Amino acid sequence: MSDREELRANEQAALQEVEQTSAALRERARATLGVTGDENTESFRSLVRKHNLSYYPMVALGLLFVTGAFQSYAFTVLTPEISRTLGISIAAIVGARALYQLAIAIAPLPIARLSQSRARRAMLCIVTGVVWSCITLMTGLVTSLVALIVILCLDGLATGSVVALHAPLIADSYPPAARVRALTAYTAIGTFGQALAPLLVGILASVAGLSWRGVFLALGLTSLLLTLCAIRLRDPGFGKWDSEQLRASVHEEHGEPADSLAAKDVALGFWEICRRVMLIPTNRRVFAGFAVYGVLTVPLGTFISVFLDQRWNLGPGERGLFFSVFFGIGVLALIGYGGRGEKQFRSSPARVLRAAGFLLAGAVVFIAVGGVMPAFVPMLICFGVAGACIGLLQPMLGISMLSIVPAHMRPHAQALAGIFVAIGGSAGALLLGGIEDQYGIGGTMVAIAVPGVIGAFIIASAGTFIESDLDRMIDEVVEDEEIRRVEQSGGRLPLLACRGINFSYGQLQVLFDTDFTIDDGEMVALLGVNGAGKSTLLKVISGIGLPTAGSVRYRGQEITYLDAERRMRLGITQVPGGRAVFGPMTVVENLRSYGYTMAKHRGAVDSAIERCLEAFPRLAERRNSLASTLSGGEQQMLGLSKALMLRPRLLLIDELSLGLAPVIVGQLLDMVRQINADGTAVVLVEQSVNIALNLVDHAYFMEKGEMRFDGRADELLARDDLLRAVFLHGAGAAR
Incomplete structure (x- = not known):
């Protein structure tokens, strides 16, 4: 055998060793990531105690989520009053909200870029929380459509940190076995804020007798105080509970210390990471689901507010109570789903996506039925069921996406998801606005069922790919570390x-x-x-x-x-x-x-x-x-x-x-x-x-x-x- 042939044979043997290690560790790695094929889960409290963790990251980020909802949902409830005071048509306000959605679409990517090379996500979350609190205060001072557009766009830009950073921080703060429940609890706190904001608006407007300007000033001060409660939030670093554990398992397989290698990865650039995330088959379908979710949030909320004003003659206090109940039911659904969702994910991540598709279809159907209900109570029931379904979508789609993306790419994945939410919101505002002109506000409620059902089928189809995408992510991390181990030990590739x-x-x-x-x-x-x-x-x-x-x-x-x-x-x-x-x-x-x-x-x-x-x-x-x-x-x-x-x-x-x-x-x-x-x-x-x-x-x-x-x-x-x-x-x- 020639020297060249012997060299090639040695290199092929090294590559086979890499592949064998990856195959040997795949099942153990899936268990490390919380996918075991069964539904046996340890209680969230015991997991927190076992790993000497705290509830603070989940609560602090939840409070920031709450404050981020104040400006948006106050604006939703008070849309008729703002329209009359400033002399702005509902169509103009919907257009302003479309620009707001565009700002939300732009904001997450720069935020993800800022957090890409250094673990400073917590600091960015706190700073942007202070910024949007000030913007909420300033909303009460606007006097024209132009000023309103500027304020809404600034608010959309500031809240980019919620989209890009909150879920990745939750994922890195808690082990995979507790992640679904942690993300669900965080979403429940945020949804509670969405329920609290309109209720607080109603109380301030009806009971305290504040004008819509006074309401925004009061909410801005409240938001600032709640943001300060998150001042002790810290970034745990990228992949503490998953990527680093997978890398350590490579060395355990060979009986080596986990700190034996110091070589750096070949780091992808910002746009290369975004492209990488978009190439994952599951993500492409999940992003379509986020787009439909965008239609079901901001623009739909605006039209529901107008629907309640025109169809049922509800004032700001009554509308605030309605939205409080609407989102409050979502909180109850999230509280009930956390443990069940953890079991679904542990058994098979595909079950989570199929359930998400089913819930999305149910949400839009109940909204359509509620829009044509002739009686008030059945209408409330329909919208309540829809609120419960919508409340569960965000953590279900989020955990499905974050579980198949390497830790350092999660802010980028969240940012891209935020873009699709914003695209859905902008497109939904234009679509529903055109339908409202032609068929009235009731027709708008019915029309939402068409994109919703299509999106439901797309989300459910993502379940076909998520298992293989999860294994692919595991193989990438394990093979990368195994190659570094082989080279460090003198092997040649x-x-x-x-x-x-x-x-x-x-x-x-x-x-x-x-x-x-x-x-x-x-x-x-x-x-x-x-x-x-x-x-x-x-x-x-x-x-x-x-x-x-x-x-x-x-x-x-x-x-x-x-x-x-x-x-x-x-x-x-x-x-x-x-x-x-x-x-x-x-x-x-x-x-x-x-x-x-x-x-x-x-x-x-x-x-x-x-x-x-x-x-x-x-x-x-x-x-x-x-x-x-x-x-x-x-x-x-x-x-x-x-x-x-x-x-x-x-x-x-x-x-x-x-x-x-x-x-x-x-x-x-x-x-x-x-x-x-x-x-x-x-x-x-x-x-x-x-x-x-x-x-x-x-x-x-x-x-x-x-x-x-x-x-x-x-x-x-x-x-x-x-x-x-x-x-x-x-x-x-x-x-």
């Missing part, structure tokens, strides 16, 4: 390892569980007919395409979701077949663009350009010609010069010989050999077997998106079942 790659163009899947590795300084051939998936695999490696499943690891670190620009800075460069040059630019301008991509200074770029022109004298002759006027061979020379400019650690070459004369192919291959001899690992994609196998010792063969062969190049030549005559057309090209 390939320069690049693609494992279990699936890739689809829309609904068309083109890669199926594809594995591919290459070692540092190695040159391998990737062979196959047109449409086999070779170019698609290169796109996944270079970051141009993101897989639907599987992982890409480079130098031991996962880069599956890194942008292509960042991969290029890490040393991964691709020369695409026939598309490697910028046609409207000259030869020198193309070369200069390659150098500046790496942020090199002018002197280094000029030196590298001269080196490329020396390597390809034909390009030196045409240095001022447009790339589009070059021949096919000259364009490939220019594209290959990219590797000479950037000197990557891994070079991906797609169809180097396609359509070129043998003499040109020979020149290009000589340069590829030189690049590889200088230490660059090369992946050469070719249809011509003989051209490729004249260069490499190791080859891969793909067919219909699957890897059919992985082994020595001379062994591939003996595989008549794979090599067809169509591959042999370039037999003499490289000779």
